[in-house]
Amino acid sequence: MLIGHGWDLHQHSKDEKLILGGVKFDEDGFTGHSDGDILLHALCDGLLGATGKKDLGYYFPSDDSTPKNIPSTEILSEVLNIIEYQNLKLINLDITIVTQKFNVQEKADKIQENLSNLLNVSKDMLNIKGKSSDDYGLIGDEKASLAIVSLLIEDA
Numbered sequence: 001m002l003i004g005h006g007w008d009l010h011q012h013s014k015d016e017k018l019i020l021g022g023v024k025f026d027e028d029g030f031t032g033h034s035d036g037d038i039l040l041h042a043l044c045d046g047l048l049g050a051t052g053k054k055d056l057g058y059y060f061p062s063d064d065s066t067p068k069n070i071p072s073t074e075i076l077s078e079v080l081n082i083i084e085y086q087n088l089k090l091i092n093l094d095i096t097i098v099t100q101k102f103n104v105q106e107k108a109d110k111i112q113e114n115l116s117n118l119l120n121v122s123k124d125m126l127n128i129k130g131k132s133s134d135d136y137g138l139i140g141d142e143k144a145s146l147a148i149v150s151l152l153i154e155d156a
């Protein structure tokens with residue numbers, strides 16, 4: 001069994017729509033070279049970490065070698081190729097979103113649905129938790145939000 005861990009933080013932007021777990025929502029999103037999907041970026045790092053395949057920045061650096069505004073669903077699909085996901089079985093995916101900018105639980109169902117399709121696993125394997133930072137710091141000031149992912153996979 002392999003354990004993976006990943007996290008990602010992006011700054012909020014009024015000029016971008018929120019995309020989280022590959023789902024687009026009609027509210028403020030994140031700045032970023034890509035679409036700024038903190039959840040999928042954290043997930044990708046967790047998958048790469050579990051399988052010993054370096055990190056997301058190695059394959060998709062935030063510069064011109066990565067296409068500007070690339071959808072993070074495309075990044076995830078490339079990561080699934082890199083780790084040979086078809087030979088693995090995802091057992092558990094535990095996600096925490098630390099934010100005071102939006103309500104996580106209102107979005108959790110849609111995101112879980114989308115992740116279960118992207119990863120080809122049952123929704124029961126996924127859990128999404130929302131947390132605040134008690135009004136403190138970058139997150140409490142609604143300047144940034146953080147995604148933390150833990151996962152467990154094994155050979156199929």
Ligand SMILES: [Zn+2]
Nearest residue numbers: 008037038041
């Ligand atoms: Zn990111």
